[in-house]
Amino acid sequence: METLVSTQPVSDFAPWNNPGEVPLVHFDGVTKKFGDFTAIENLSLNIYEREFFALLGPSGCGKTTMMRMLAGFEHPTKGNILLGQGNLQEAPPHKRPVNMMFQSYALFPHMNVEQNIGFGLKQDKTPKAEIKRRVEEMLSLVQLEPFAKRKPHQLSGGQKQRVALARSLAKKPKLLLLDEPLGALDRKLREQTQFELMNIQEQLGLTFVIVTHDQEEAMTVASRIAVMDHGKIVQVATPAEIYEYPNSRYSADFLGDVNIIEGRTDISTGETASLYWSDEEAPLTVSTSLRLPAQTTAWLAVRPEKLRISKDKPPTSDNCIQGKVWDIGYTGNISTYHVKVSNGSILKAQVSNQERLADRPITWEDTVFVHWDKGAGVFLET
């Protein structure tokens, strides 16, 4: 796991916080329509050099469309995309310093694995020996050395995906677009490849944009994540920021598991707010700088692992709700307790399993107390 340590972006890499920094890619109010259908709506975004930028969002939200615009296969209906200082629109796809790994792989069926991987280098008139060396390097990276002479139709789905990844990576482009590059790989191979990708990206100082449906993957590899919804960006921030400080229920829900409690606000002081979530019970207290008028609907988002659960009422706690254990989800290292509270909704509390299953004191139908600090959750107005 040494690679892990060396590739973890250290907190001093944050060009997005530096107003003087020129972004590598700049989406400027980009709208993309297919007929009447708006796939991307007035989207503005900066991606900086050496970033590992992840696009996260449900199927059909426009991730591939964004990549295709960067690669030059689609043109914005409105707005501009700048690459470095230059307007990208004028460059045809084959003249852009951008390579893309296609979601559908798009491997050349009449060429073997080697030829597929070397294709881009050959177009650049790279010397034969150099092509050979780079192809071998890529083959070992994706662990496909024994398959070098196979045609794509003789490969499994995951092998095809790795060839596609190797092909897009072979030219070591300034900007690499990876559309779900690891989705078909098993967990172990996926994690290995993730770290290899991070290594390459770090060592060569490349910029990667990745689409993934695996939030864990996004959190592992990405310097920043853009959470998308219906052609719009909901939040762009570092994985930790999105996880700890989501700006909306949508992004809280998209990254990781979350309890969302709806209620009405009372006075907010600018430091804390109260949320009336049930007629019978005491309001919840949340630390927040948000100031909302009284009686507006708002939400509290709190991660399951931040909730504590006990059989006895805790002596002091900012928030405490009584409930009944409804279900227990066991995933080996952690257990998730689903607790039904007075208004019928379910709260999830995660506890790491330090004791064996049989020794655990809390079980089904037990009356328990779920409690957390006022700083554990996020107060949301949307």
Add this chain to the structure above:
Amino acid sequence: MALADITTPSQETEQASVQGSGWRRSLLIAVPYIWLLVFFLAPFVIVLKISLSDVVLARPPYFPTFDISEGWQGFVAMFQAFDLENYVWLTEDTLYLKSYLSSLKIAFISTMIALVLGYPIAYALAKAPKEWRSTLLMLVILPFWTSFLIRVYAWIGILKKEGVLNYVLLWSGIIDEPLTILNTDAAIYIGIVYSYLPFMILPLYAVLEKLDYSLLEAATDLGCSPFKAFWVITLPLSVSGIWAGCFLVFIPAVGEFVIPDILGGSSTIMIGKTLWVEFFSNRDWPVASAVAILLLIMLIMPIILFQKQQEKQAEASQ
């Protein structure tokens, strides 16, 4: 290996569903076999038999004839009368060799012209907007609605000295003297290419239409210009269509008789024409049959190649 893995389950289910009704399956297979037997193998055997016979002034104009009333004896007698005289004759007179070679040459050149013309047309068809494609395809097939013979005759009106083509060329000032096209090899090429072009276009269209467009995107993404992408991606991936189109034009063009007869001059010899003369003018059925048998043998090679190609394609698309 991977292929076998994929095909076995479907084959098994197929077999299982068919086994219950074995006789129906046999009947289904028998129909094409009977068809081939009656309309291909039987005529072939008759022609083969005539080609081994001698020419006589009689009706029918060959000997021996097969008389079923003479039974086994007659059958043996017939076999004893067979010889390869006619085939030997074909090698002695250079006319036949010349006809064969000339047919191959004309068929080959016509096929190449059809390919060069057909490929861009098929490409344009495949790239046309979806809603237009069926209409455009219809236009390619439309000439088949008129008789082949009439269409070839119509070319006389276009190609002759005082025909439409010369009229247009003279009128537009491109030429001063009318061109002599009719009754030359050029007219034959025009006729063959025109008649068989749809057979070139259709298989090419079929492969080009199926071509995955994202492959071209991937190629350009990796730094290949669109022009080069055509040569390294599109063309190699349409090879099966090129083969199919070429065979479909070449094979009938070799034996073509009507077009050289109607549009070609007396100096052009093609095997189909030679055969016609032998059969109808010289009334030498045995030699004509020998010519036909040799033509068939000559064409079997490309036909086998064609079938191999089709099999390979079917395998690859699985």
